[in-house]
Every structure is written in structure tokens, then in C-alpha cells.
Amino acid sequence: MAAESQTFTPLTLPVLPLDDEVVLPGMVVPLDLTDTEVRAAVEAAQADARSDSSKPTVLLVPRVDGHYAGIGVLGTVEQVGRLSDGDPGALIRGRGRVRIGAGTTGPGAALWVEGTRIDETVPDPLPGQITELVKEYKALATDWLKKRGAWQVVDRVQQIDDVSQLADNSGYSPFLTTAQKIELLENTDPVARLKLATEQLREHLAEQDVAESIAKDVQEGVDKQQREFLLRRQLEAVRKELREINGEAGEDESDDYRARVEAADLPEKVREAALKEVEKLERASDQSPEGSWIRTWLDTVLELPWSERTDDEYDIQGAKAILDAEHAGLQDVKERITEYLAVRKRRSDRGLGVVGGRRGGAVLALVGPPGVGKTSLGESVAHAMGRKFVRVALGGVRDEAEIRGHRRTYVGALPGRIVRAIKEAGSMNPVVLLDEIDKVGSDFRGDPAAALLEVLDPAQNHTFRDHYLEVELDLSDVVFLATANVLEAIPEALLDRMELVRLDGYTEDEKVVIARDHLLPRQLERAGLEQDEIVLEDSALRKLAGEYTREAGVRNLERSIARLLRKVAAQHELGDRELPFTIGAEQLRPLIGRPHHVPESAQDPAERRTAVPGVATGLAVTGAGGDVLFVEASLADPETGASGLTLTGQLGDVMKESAQIALSFLRSRGAELELPVGDLKDRGVHIHFPAGAVPKDGPSAGITMTTALASLLSGRQVRTDVAMTGEVSLTGRVLPIGGLKQKLLAAHRAGITTVVIPKRNEADLDDVPQEILDTLQVHPVTDVRQVLDLALAPADVRVPAAA
Numbered sequence: 001m002a003a004e005s006q007t008f009t010p011l012t013l014p015v016l017p018l019d020d021e022v023v024l025p026g027m028v029v030p031l032d033l034t035d036t037e038v039r040a041a042v043e044a045a046q047a048d049a050r051s052d053s054s055k056p057t058v059l060l061v062p063r064v065d066g067h068y069a070g071i072g073v074l075g076t077v078e079q080v081g082r083l084s085d086g087d088p089g090a091l092i093r094g095r096g097r098v099r100i101g102a103g104t105t106g107p108g109a110a111l112w113v114e115g116t117r118i119d120e121t122v123p124d125p126l127p128g129q130i131t132e133l134v135k136e137y138k139a140l141a142t143d144w145l146k147k148r149g150a151w152q153v154v155d156r157v158q159q160i161d162d163v164s165q166l167a168d169n170s171g172y173s174p175f176l177t178t179a180q181k182i183e184l185l186e187n188t189d190p191v192a193r194l195k196l197a198t199e200q201l202r203e204h205l206a207e208q209d210v211a212e213s214i215a216k217d218v219q220e221g222v223d224k225q226q227r228e229f230l231l232r233r234q235l236e237a238v239r240k241e242l243r244e245i246n247g248e249a250g251e252d253e254s255d256d257y258r259a260r261v262e263a264a265d266l267p268e269k270v271r272e273a274a275l276k277e278v279e280k281l282e283r284a285s286d287q288s289p290e291g292s293w294i295r296t297w298l299d300t301v302l303e304l305p306w307s308e309r310t311d312d313e314y315d316i317q318g319a320k321a322i323l324d325a326e327h328a329g330l331q332d333v334k335e336r337i338t339e340y341l342a343v344r345k346r347r348s349d350r351g352l353g354v355v356g357g358r359r360g361g362a363v364l365a366l367v368g369p370p371g372v373g374k375t376s377l378g379e380s381v382a383h384a385m386g387r388k389f390v391r392v393a394l395g396g397v398r399d400e401a402e403i404r405g406h407r408r409t410y411v412g413a414l415p416g417r418i419v420r421a422i423k424e425a426g427s428m429n430p431v432v433l434l435d436e437i438d439k440v441g442s443d444f445r446g447d448p449a450a451a452l453l454e455v456l457d458p459a460q461n462h463t464f465r466d467h468y469l470e471v472e473l474d475l476s477d478v479v480f481l482a483t484a485n486v487l488e489a490i491p492e493a494l495l496d497r498m499e500l501v502r503l504d505g506y507t508e509d510e511k512v513v514i515a516r517d518h519l520l521p522r523q524l525e526r527a528g529l530e531q532d533e534i535v536l537e538d539s540a541l542r543k544l545a546g547e548y549t550r551e552a553g554v555r556n557l558e559r560s561i562a563r564l565l566r567k568v569a570a571q572h573e574l575g576d577r578e579l580p581f582t583i584g585a586e587q588l589r590p591l592i593g594r595p596h597h598v599p600e601s602a603q604d605p606a607e608r609r610t611a612v613p614g615v616a617t618g619l620a621v622t623g624a625g626g627d628v629l630f631v632e633a634s635l636a637d638p639e640t641g642a643s644g645l646t647l648t649g650q651l652g653d654v655m656k657e658s659a660q661i662a663l664s665f666l667r668s669r670g671a672e673l674e675l676p677v678g679d680l681k682d683r684g685v686h687i688h689f690p691a692g693a694v695p696k697d698g699p700s701a702g703i704t705m706t707t708a709l710a711s712l713l714s715g716r717q718v719r720t721d722v723a724m725t726g727e728v729s730l731t732g733r734v735l736p737i738g739g740l741k742q743k744l745l746a747a748h749r750a751g752i753t754t755v756v757i758p759k760r761n762e763a764d765l766d767d768v769p770q771e772i773l774d775t776l777q778v779h780p781v782t783d784v785r786q787v788l789d790l791a792l793a794p795a796d797v798r799v800p801a802a803a
């Protein structure tokens with residue numbers, strides 16, 4: 001490269017205006033000759049060139065908004081021909097900077113100007129600074145070009161050593177604006193120009209970096225999803241291989257779960273929670289315990305009938321017909337249930353909430369002894385409403401988690417019984433029977449009753465949260481029913497939410513009807529017998545109910561029938577019995593042996609419990625319904641026996657106090673009754689209730705204990721056919737008791753004919769079936785004196801005591 005400065009002769013050149021374009025020295029550009037100004041300039045140059053046989057030369061001048069730049073570039077027309085689009089064009093090479101002078105004239109239609117070449121030499125050798133600048137520019141340019149994959153251009157740039165040329169090479173940069181290029185053009189100092197080009201390039205690269213990193217961020221988001229998708233596919237493939245190696249067939253589970261969750265009709269929140277678990281599952285290995293927990297949880301969630309709902313059949317007539325068809329008797333109970341359904345229907349028709357609840361009405365609680373049909377009535381309610389039925393057994397539940405589930409962190413965690421019930425029902429609006437709600441207890445594991453309260457509370461139960469499930473479950477459409485044997489054992493708070501329906505037990509007549517119409521047909525079918533192959537006469541049914549079983553309900557009766565039918569079926573199979581066969585009362589004994597319960601009155605008088613003075617017959621209500629119970633009293637030997645009052649037979653506190661009262665009454669008032677009360681002062685008294693294993697409580701045995709003691713003191717027997725119930729006060733008044741109907745039913749079962757009851761319970765007799773009242777002499781009394789008059793046999797009546 002020439003180092004010395006040159007002097008140039010003035011030039012006269014046709015101007016070729018460039019709109020929105022800049023050509024720098026060293027660049028070769030094609031120009032379109034259809035543009036009149038371009039064509040005029042080129043033609044003028046050609047005309048001029050012919051005169052001196054040199055290459056046609058033009059002056060390339062950028063023009064912005066009609067204004068020309070002060071410096072142009074000398075361009076030689078290298079070739080004239082066709083452009084790639086077929087239009088006529090000229091290839092022009094930029095040669096060097098020309099300072100534009102005054103306008104002048106020349107051939108053709110072009111504008112002619114005078115100009116002077118500008119000296120662009122640089123010192124040689126280059127000072128160190130400039131060498132550095134060259135290196136830097138080349139590095140940046142290379143960087144940029146490589147990014148664009150322009151490898152050939154990289155080589156070219158690397159080969160340029162001329163500072164001026166290197167700077168002008170920037171003219172090709174597509175990222176420079178026209179103004180920036182004009183700046184390069186007008187900068188006549190090559191070093192300054194290279195600096196400018198370097199800066200422009202650096203700036204662009206920095207901008208590009210930012211843009212790239214933004215683009216990268218965006219891309220990364222997309223990539224992550226794609227990557228995850230690909231990884232998942234790979235994982236799936238690996239799992240499949242593994243399963244094939246292990247000989248396990250089947251679809252990929254986790255994939256299956258995702259599809260199942262997506263396909264299931266879940267509430268939005270539940271779906272979100274489930275998808276989260278699916279993601280965890282996808283990450284967990286097949287064998288990990290976590291994986292198996294998640295699968296169990298997902299199964300539970302997917303099996304719940306989130307959007308299943310049965311349509312209510314609110315035809316009250318039909319409902320009543322179903323209740324009647326499925327249960328004999330129980331008129332008042334069925335009436336109560338019908339009322340309950342009718343109110344529910346009316347409120348639901350009017351879009352109203354419920355008394356104490358949103359939709360359903362209070363919880364109906366069926367209270368009564370075992371086997372009276374509480375559970376099967378619950379089932380009938382479900383039938384009548386056209387809903388699914390599930391039973392939740394609560395007997396013995398002491399752990400809150402039984403109701404509300406275990407937290408999932410527990411090994412072997414399970415959802416609670418309520419969630420399991422909904423799953424079993426397969427609909428969100430079943431009838432759920434909470435069986436034996438009186439048998440829930442509480443201990444250190446929390447209070448199940450409190451959890452039940454939440455389940456039953458209409459203000460809370462639409463967002464019931466099971467610890468295991470962790471997502472909310474709407475229980476507001478569930479109809480809850482409850483059963484209990486003993487009213488008193490139901491936790492108070494629960495009792496508050498319940499509407500009680502009592503089932504006290506059946507009379508013998510009712511049992512015969514139930515057995516004939518319901519139990520027998522069912523048992524015949526179970527024994528594989530045709531309905532007419534065995535006929536059980538009413539007399540046989542009555543004997544079964546009265547002497548083979550003694551219960552408030554019909555459970556044992558049903559068992560006895562089953563036993564009887566099995567016997568006959570077996571005999572028939574062995575060829576010992578022709579069918580059809582009719583069973584009367586007298587056939588029972590040969591088939592199923594002797595009866596277990598003989599009424600006291602049917603016993604040998606000497607073997608009757610009350611054959612000795614000091615034994616009285618009371619009436620009580622236990623978890624099994626009404627029952628007769630005997631009270632025995634004895635006096636200790638004044639010399640050797642214990643003193644004071646001894647009580648045995650698992651008595652509760654109330655009953656113990658009741659015994660104290662009986663004793664105190666006799667001590668203070670006994671003399672008025674002509675009883676030898678002196679014995680009570682000197683000798684210890686023992687009162688025992690046989691069947692010592694059964695816990696007993698309550699004040700209603702007060703008059704029975706008094707009678708037993710009076711019998712003992714007077715030596716008069718208590719009449720065998722008399723039973724009694726009533727609380728006694730210190731002054732000898734007879735106070736009212738509960739469970740009269742059950743007690744009278746029990747008295748009737750036991751063959752008692754005379755019953756002494758508190759006068760204030762007289763109104764309860766309305767509940768007692770007439771057929772029972774017909775067999776009993778009921779004496780309402782107000783005072784113990786009346787009791788003793790009725791119960792104690794005359795002094796001269798003596799049954800010899802059993803040996």
C-alpha cells in the first residue's frame with residue numbers, strides 16, 4: 001500500500017443519485033437501469049468514456065430527502081447487462097471518495113459536477129494502536145459473520161490489510177442505517193472511520209446479545225416443555241422395556257393416570273390436585289413407595305363419583321307404598337318417615353334450604369333395640385327416594401381418623417368412612433345410614449363425634465375435608481340417617497341435630513305377621529326352597545317368637561326360621577321328608593328341640609324365681625330392648641354378716657342411690673307399713689340383681705327394690721304374675737320412668753299378667769299396642785303402699801321353696 005500522499009487532478013463526472021442506499025469504495029453493486037436517473041448517469045458516462053477509451057465513470061452520491069451528500073464515490077461501470085430479475089442493469093464498482101464541487105455541463109441528460117479525489121492513505125507501517133484497532137474490528141466482524149454463517153466473507157475480511165478498505169467494507173453491513181453509512185462515507189480519515197465502524201459493529205453486537213438472550217429465554221420456555229415431553233416419551237419407552245423384561249404386560253400406568261384424570265369429570269380444584277400428583281408419579285420410580293401411595297390416592301380420587309347424581313323420585317304416594325311393602329306394621333314410624341320425605345320434597349320444590357340445614361332437613365335417627373328393622377328401614381328410605389344406599393358401621397369407632405381419614409403421610413393411610421361410603425354409593429347424593437351412632441366413643445385419638453358433627457352440619461358439610469383426600473367433598477346432597485340402640489348413649493351434640501324416631505319392638509302378633517310376610521319368604525329363597533314347599537303355620541311362628549326366642553326385634557326369630565328350613569331341606573335331600581310340608585307348633589320340638597324360654601307363669605310353682613320372699617320382678621330397658629329382671633334381697637346374720645348396704649350386679653351410680661333411698665324409706669316409714677323394720681337396723685342388707693354381667697343403671701327399679709325388701713322383712717312372697725317399674729322417693733312416692741312401651745312388651749313376652757306403673761306414665765299407655773294392653777292388667781300408682789298391696793301375696797299364701 002502506498003504510504004505517500006497523492007495529488008489528484010480535478011474530475012468532471014455525471015452524478016448517479018442513490019436513494020436509501022450508500023456505496024462505499026471497494027463495494028461492487030448492481031444498479032437498475034430502468035431508473036431514469038441511473039440510466040441517464042450511466043449513458044452520460046458511457047458517452048464521455050468513448051472519447052478517451054477508459055471505463056465509463058460516474059459519481060455515486062447518496063441523496064436523502066432530495067439533498068445530496070457532500071462526498072460521493074467515484075464508480076466505474078464494469079458491465080452492462082441484465083439483472084437477476086431480467087431488467088437492464090449495470091454493475092458498478094466504487095473506487096474512491098470524491099469531494100463534490102460545482103455543477104457543470106456534460107453529454108446526455110445527467111447532472112454533471114466537478115469533484116476532487118480525496119487522499120485516503122494511512123501511515124505505513126501502522127502504529128501499534130491502529131494494528132490493535134484492526135485486530136479488534138476483524139474479531140468483531142468475524143464474530144458477527146460467523147453467527148450468520150457467512151464463512152467465505154470471514155476469510156475475505158481477514159485478508160484485508162488496508163485500514164481504509166477495512167472500514168469501507170462495513171458498507172455491506174445490513175444492520176447499518178443509511179445515515180450511519182453516510183457517516184462512514186463522509187468520514188475521510190481512514191483511522192477515524194475504522195474506529196467508527198468498530199463502534200457501530202460493537203453496538204450492534206451488544207444489541208444482538210440482548211435480543212438473543214430475550215429470544216433465548218422465550219425459546220427456553222418452549223424448549224423446556226418440548227424437552228419434558230421428549231423425556232416423558234423416553235421414560236415411557238424405558239418403562240415399557242422394563243415391563244416387557246419383567247414379563248408385565250399392560251399400558252404405562254402413569255400415562256394412563258394422566259389420561260384418566262384428563263378424561264374424568266372432576267371439579268376444577270380436584271383436577272388440579274390430581275394432575276399435580278400425576279406429575280409427581282411420573283417423576284417417581286415404579287418401585288418407590290411414594291409411587292404406590294400416589295397411585296392409591298389417584299385411584300381413590302378417580303373412583304369417587306364427583307359428578308354422579310341420581311334423580312330424586314319425589315312421589316310421596318309411591319314412597320309410602322314402598323315403605324308399606326317392605327315393612328309390616330310400624331305404622332307410626334312409617335308415617336314419620338313419610339312426613340319427613342314430604343317436607344323435604346316441598347322445601348326442595350320451592351328451592352328452600354332446610355330446617356337446620358341447606359337442603360335435607362334434620363338427620364332422622366331411628367332408635368330402638370336390635371333387629372327391629374332400623375337398618376332395613378334406612379334402605380327403604382333410599383328406595384323410596386330413588387337414591388343409592390350405603391351403611392356406615394360406627395360401632396366401636398374411637399378414632400377420629402376413622403371418620404375423617406388418616407393423613408397421607410401415614411403408612412397405609414386410608415380415607416375415612418364417609419369418603420369410602422360415597423365411593424361405594426357411586427353417587428354424590430346417596431342415603432347414608434350411620435349405623436350404631438350411640439357406639440362411637442372417644443379417646444386419645446380424637447373425638448369421632450366431633451368429626452361426625454361436621455359431617456352432619458349443613459353449614460359445613462358442603463366443604464367436607466377428609467385428611468387423606470385433602471380436597472373438598474360436597475356432602476350437602478347426602479341424606480344422612482342414623483340408628484342407635486340406646487338414646488342416652490348418643491353424644492349430646494349429635495343428638496341436637498337429630499329428629500328421633502323410636503322403634504320399641506314388636507308384639508307377638510306383629511312378629512307373626514313380619515315372619516309370615518317377610519322373613520319366611522326370604523329364608524325359603526335362601527334355603528333354595530319354593531315358596532309353597534314349606535308352610536309354617538301361624539301357631540308355629542307364634543311359638544317360635546314366644547318360646548324359642550325372646551327379643552324385642554325379629555333377628556333371632558329369623559335365625560330360628562332359617563334353622564328350621566335348613567333342617568327340612570336336609571331331610572328332604574336325604575329322602576326322609578316329602579315336600580310340600582306343613583309345620584305346626586307341635587312339629588317344632590322334633591325339628592329344633594325344646595324351647596329356651598318358658599314364661600315364669602308356666603314354670604313349676606316351686607321353681608319360680610319369686611317362690612322365696614325377698615325376690616321381686618322388675619321391668620327394665622337395656623340395649624337389647626325391654627326385659628324383665630329380678631331383684632333379690634337378703635339380710636346378713638347379725639353376728640357374723642357384714643353390716644350396712646351391699647349392692648351387687650354391676651349397678652350404676654344412679655341405681656345405687658336408688659337402693660339407698662329404698663332402704664332409707666323402709667327404715668323411716670316401714671313401721672307404718674307394719675313391717676318389722678328393727679331387722680334393718682341391726683343387720684346388713686344385700687341387694688343383688690342377677691345377670692350380673694350386664695351393666696344396669698337408672699332409677700326405675702326403685703319400687704322393685706323396695707318391694708323385694710318389704711317381701712323379705714314381711715316374709716310374704718311377691719306374686720309371680722306381677723312385674724313393676726317406677727322410681728321411689730324418700731317419702732314413698734312413685735315417680736315416672738322412661739321406656740314404658742318396651743317394658744310392657746317385655747312383660748308380655750315373659751308371660752306377666754299384672755304390671756304396676758307410675759301414675760304419671762299413664763299417658764304413655766297410648767303408645768302401647770292394644771293387643772298387649774288386652775293381656776295385661778296395668779295398675780297406675782302414686783305411692784309405694786299401693787305397690788306393696790298389689791305385689792305382695794297374702795301372708796298365708798306359701799309356695800314351698802325349691803330345695
Ligand SMILES: Nc1ncnc2c1ncn2[C@@H]1O[C@H](COP(=O)(O)OP(=O)(O)OP(=O)(O)O)[C@@H](O)[C@H]1O
Nearest residue numbers: 326327328369370371372373374375376514518554
Ligand atoms: N317391620 C318389619 N317388616 C319386615 N321386616 C322387618 C321388620 N322389622 C325387621 N325386619 C327384618 O328384620 C331383620 C333385622 O332388621 P335390621 O337388621 O334392620 O335390624 P336393626 O334394627 O337395624 O338391628 P341393629 O340395631 O342390630 O342393626 C331385617 O332382615 C329386616 O328386614
